Amino acid sequence: MAIRKIATLGHPVLREVARMLTREELASPKVQSFIDDLVETMHDANGAGLAANQVYEPIRICAIEVRNNPRYPYKPNFPLTILVNPEVTPTTDDTFLNYEGCLSVPNLRGEVRRFTGVRVKAWDRQGNEVELDVKGLTAGTFQHEVDHLDGKVFLDRVEDTRSLATWADFERHHMAAFVERAKALVAKFGS
Numbered sequence: 001m002a003i004r005k006i007a008t009l010g011h012p013v014l015r016e017v018a019r020m021l022t023r024e025e026l027a028s029p030k031v032q033s034f035i036d037d038l039v040e041t042m043h044d045a046n047g048a049g050l051a052a053n054q055v056y057e058p059i060r061i062c063a064i065e066v067r068n069n070p071r072y073p074y075k076p077n078f079p080l081t082i083l084v085n086p087e088v089t090p091t092t093d094d095t096f097l098n099y100e101g102c103l104s105v106p107n108l109r110g111e112v113r114r115f116t117g118v119r120v121k122a123w124d125r126q127g128n129e130v131e132l133d134v135k136g137l138t139a140g141t142f143q144h145e146v147d148h149l150d151g152k153v154f155l156d157r158v159e160d161t162r163s164l165a166t167w168a169d170f171e172r173h174h175m176a177a178f179v180e181r182a183k184a185l186v187a188k189f190g191s
């Protein structure tokens with residue numbers, strides 16, 4: 001396993017629409033070992049998720065895991081999940097404003113509107129079909145990661161650029177109010 005370099009804003013790989021994988025490719029030692037690297041890189045960088053094109057591989061795989069995350073202390077834990085060829089469909093019109101950050105967008109956070117519920121259809125790393133209904137802050141994380149595979153970063157969805165803040169200024173000026181909203185979401189959806 002190896003820790004991969006993370007692409008940052010401006011690198012064209014982040015703007016590529018990642019390509020679908022076949023089950024044969026997924027089963028290959030190369031792709032399986034890539035998935036190990038993706039997870040190790042996410043852990044090393046304290047990410048809540050990481051998409052393959054963030055580590056320069058434009059293929060439709062992303063990892064999500066929240067375990068007492070120091071970057072996002074208000075996010076409820078979510079077990080390690082590998083999504084291959086994921087498709088995300090909203091299950092509601094209800095939205096919330098998420099204050100997002102991204103390993104590929106260093107030292108910037110901003111408010112992004114996300115659906116409070118999505119259905120995720122994907123394969124797991126063995127190629128088995130999985131279907132997940134995710135809600136609340138966790139639904140926001142899934143939408144953020146699958147956006148990456150479509151060549152989008154959260155900045156594209158920031159409605160009001162005045163919400164953009166460095167991490168230090170987020171903590172100083174916006175975090176308290178956001179944590180209250182986040183707690184209300186967790187209370188409502190349990191996630």
Ligand code: ZN
Pocket residue numbers: 101102103104144148
């Ligand atoms: Zn990101």
